[in-house]
Amino acid sequence: xxxxxxxxxxxxxxxxxxxxxxxxxxxxxxxxxxxxxxxxxxxxxxxxxxxxxxxxxxxxxxxxxxxxxxxxxxxxxxxxxxxxxxxxxxxxxxxxxxxxxxxxxxxxxxxxxxxxxxxxxxxxxxxxxxxxxxxxxxxxxxxxxxxxxxxxxxxxxxxxxxxxxxxxxxxxxxxxxxxxxxxxxxxxxxxxxxxxxxxxxxxxxxxxxxxxxxxxxxxxxxxxxxxxxxxxxxxxxxxxxxxxxxxxxxxxxxxxxxxxxxxxxxxxxxxxxxxxxxxxxxxxxxxxxxxxxxxxxxxxxxxxxxxxxxxxxxxxxxxxx
Numbered sequence: 001x002x003x004x005x006x007x008x009x010x011x012x013x014x015x016x017x018x019x020x021x022x023x024x025x026x027x028x029x030x031x032x033x034x035x036x037x038x039x040x041x042x043x044x045x046x047x048x049x050x051x052x053x054x055x056x057x058x059x060x061x062x063x064x065x066x067x068x069x070x071x072x073x074x075x076x077x078x079x080x081x082x083x084x085x086x087x088x089x090x091x092x093x094x095x096x097x098x099x100x101x102x103x104x105x106x107x108x109x110x111x112x113x114x115x116x117x118x119x120x121x122x123x124x125x126x127x128x129x130x131x132x133x134x135x136x137x138x139x140x141x142x143x144x145x146x147x148x149x150x151x152x153x154x155x156x157x158x159x160x161x162x163x164x165x166x167x168x169x170x171x172x173x174x175x176x177x178x179x180x181x182x183x184x185x186x187x188x189x190x191x192x193x194x195x196x197x198x199x200x201x202x203x204x205x206x207x208x209x210x211x212x213x214x215x216x217x218x219x220x221x222x223x224x225x226x227x228x229x230x231x232x233x234x235x236x237x238x239x240x241x242x243x244x245x246x247x248x249x250x251x252x253x254x255x256x257x258x259x260x261x262x263x264x265x266x267x268x269x270x271x272x273x274x275x276x277x278x279x280x281x282x283x284x285x286x287x288x289x290x291x292x293x294x295x296x297x298x299x300x301x302x303x304x305x306x307x308x309x310x311x312x313x314x315x316x317x318x319x320x321x
Contacts, residue, residue: 037105038105081104081105081120097123129301165200165201168230194252279298
């Protein structure tokens with residue numbers, strides 16, 4: 001198991017900074033509308049903007065637990081839509097991206113086990129790939145069964161599949177499903193990676209945590225590593241220290257979780273965290289090319305997710321697909 005060092009960065013938000021996030025989200029919404037995305041007043045994305053804007057003029061967040069949970073979801077989702085908007089083009093969206101983004105703006109705030117949230121996770125991972133800094137591009141494939149994204153390195157193609165399971169049992173099943181998708185056209189691809197959003201596997205009380213005292217980062221880290229290790233066993237046989245035969249085309253699994261922490265003794269701030277854990281499967285020592293490509297792909301995904309997830313909000317322009 002490689003690359004298992006935790007990276008959690010404090011993204012503390014005061015009501016004033018929530019106002020800054022609202023400004024950025026409203027700019028993102030204008031950009032999406034200019035690209036033909038329909039965002040009616042009653043959709044989830046419009047509600048997120050209103051929740052954030054209502055908080056901005058205050059000095060403290062409200063005391064109602066239900067309201068704190070709503071704000072926690074709004075801050076987290078608002079961040080992700082802003083980060084997605086950084087990589088959207090200014091003129092036209094690729095059809096696949098247009099369809100996913102249109103569906104992602106709907107849904108119910110906080111009901112994360114739904115297709116809009118699945119698309120939100122996929123789009124955010126795509127944005128992270130584009131912000132990796134590598135000479136890679138994300139392309140879409142509309143013929144037959146295909147992965148969510150394909151990263152290009154020269155003439156070689158590397159598929160990346162994104163999953164957002166609701167439970168760890170569901171996550172393990174999705175590893176098998178993703179393995180089939182990544183391996184469906186092995187002649188076309190050189191080996192791919194799976195990115196799993198494990199946020200919902202934490203459970204609602206852990207994903208948006210209300211407690212007395214500062215955030216328990218050790219607990220968040222431990223749970224994320226525990227969840228990732230369970231997926232690791234679906235790909236890598238620890239007893240023989242080798243990749244399972246049916247997973248030979250999987251170069252790695254990257255997992256991430258989001259945990260938003262409220263300290264009920266200090267309602268002047270909210271603590272949203274993102275935890276990223278990349279695992280690359282290196283194979284035998286004699287497989288030098290495979291090991292090199294596996295490390296490259298894992299580092300590419302990791303770098304993009306860290307850079308996107310922990311950078312201050314601001315204007316960004318990259319082309320998407």
